[in-house]
Structures are given as structure tokens and as C-alpha cells.
Amino acid sequence: xxxxxxxWRHVLTGDIYAVKLDDARVIGACLMDRHEAHExxxxxxxxxxxxxxxxxxxxxxxxxxxxxxRYSGRSSFSTSPAFAWTAARRRILxxxxxxxxxxxxxxxxxxxxxxxxxxxxxQIARKVVQDGKLPSRRPDRTWGGPGVGAPCEVCGVPVGRxxxxxxxxxxxxxxxxxxxKFHVHIRCCAAWEFERESQDQR
Numbered sequence: 001x002x003x004x005x006x007x008w009r010h011v012l013t014g015d016i017y018a019v020k021l022d023d024a025r026v027i028g029a030c031l032m033d034r035h036e037a038h039e040x041x042x043x044x045x046x047x048x049x050x051x052x053x054x055x056x057x058x059x060x061x062x063x064x065x066x067x068x069x070r071y072s073g074r075s076s077f078s079t080s081p082a083f084a085w086t087a088a089r090r091r092i093l094x095x096x097x098x099x100x101x102x103x104x105x106x107x108x109x110x111x112x113x114x115x116x117x118x119x120x121x122x123q124i125a126r127k128v129v130q131d132g133k134l135p136s137r138r139p140d141r142t143w144g145g146p147g148v149g150a151p152c153e154v155c156g157v158p159v160g161r162x163x164x165x166x167x168x169x170x171x172x173x174x175x176x177x178x179x180x181k182f183h184v185h186i187r188c189c190a191a192w193e194f195e196r197e198s199q200d201q202r
Contacts, residue, residue, distance in 0.1 A: 005042035007032070007065040010058060016065055017055055020047045029055045039068045040164050044186045046118075116155070118191075125154050125191035129199060134182060136196050139168035147183070154188035 008017045016037055020028035028047025055062065116124075128134050134153055144166050147159030159165040166189045170180045184192065 003027075007037050007042070007068055008055070008062040009034075009065040011061050011063055012058075017051065017062075018042055018045050018047070019055060026052050026055050026059075028052065034065075034067075037065065037068050041186065044164070044190075046190065121155070121188065121191045122194060125188065126195045126198075128154050128192065129195050134192055135170050135180075136199055137170075140171045141169040143167040143169070144186075150183040152185045152188050153182040154184050154192055157185075159183055159185055 004021050006019055006021065008019050009015070010017070014034075016032040016034045018030040018032050018037070018041075019026050028049065029051035030045045030047050031051060129136050144164065147161050147163045147165040149158050149161060150165075151158050152165075164186050166184050166186060168182050168184060168189065170182075172178045172180055
């Protein structure tokens, strides 16, 4: 059977997990905040093997979580955005991650970020931060919704209208005040957040 994704709720603790299923077998899981349970994010989350044992151990206590949000147009996130992958990203940041040293592909040769390997996407995001193409601080505001066809600031591949994107905004002060806006794939934004926070910890 095809891979499918669902949100599950632990009836005793109230914890919400996004789970990746192969037939009835859990092959990946991601601990979530219930306020961030969006249907469109399910196939884009960072699913960790380390959570599978937790879910399988207490499987009898889980029920499917149906109170899932769905995007309707473009929606605004908080100025201190708690993106849907936050819990998973924090656990990844707490461990040592060795990135591959393969040569990064040119923009013209890049595929959709959904098809990219995680280590390659993070390398691209790291270079974007190092080159100053994206700020290395939290956005002042974040909007989410369907793509508008603009190139992703991380991978360079346009975000199609059938894809979800974030528009991250940074206020600019000084002699030239204004608002810098960047369009990014959701998965590219996750990679940028990962590298931005990794840089802060160095």
C-alpha cells in the first residue's frame, strides 16, 4: 500500500504525533504542538525513527486526531514563529549531525526540495546563510499559503501554485528602512531554520 500520513493523539497524555505509515506499520513519527497540526504539512515534516518506538509501545492509547487545521488562502503566523517542525528540529539540534560533503548542484539542475536529500538541502541552506542571501535571525513576521510562482530564496526553484510556501519578512531600519520579503518552500524554510539555529550555537 502507499505511504500515508496521519495525526494521532495519546488519550492519556494528550500528546499529538504526526505519523508516517506504511500500510498499518508506523515508520516515522514527529511530536507536534496541537496548534500546529496542519493537514498540508503532513508530508513535509521531519519524521524521526527515534519516535517510532514510543508510538508503537503505547499504540493502544492512541486515537486518530481529527481537529486538524487546513489552510484557507494565506495565513499569518506569530512574530516568533513556532513552525510545525519545531519539536523535531530541537531533537535533531541536540545531537551531532554529520553533513555530506558532496558538491552542491547548480540551481538549474536542482529538483523540487521535496525530492532532495536532507543533507543536500541543509548544505544549500547553510550556504545561503553564509553568503547573506537570507538573514540569520528570526523573521519579524511569517505568512503561509499557496505558492505564487516566485523563486525560493533557499533552493532557487519556484514555488508552484499547487505547493505550500512561507513568505518570511524582516523589518529593515537605519538609513533605508523598509521590509524585506522572501518566498521559501516549507521544507527549505525548515532547513534554513536548522542552519540558522546551528550557527547561533557555534
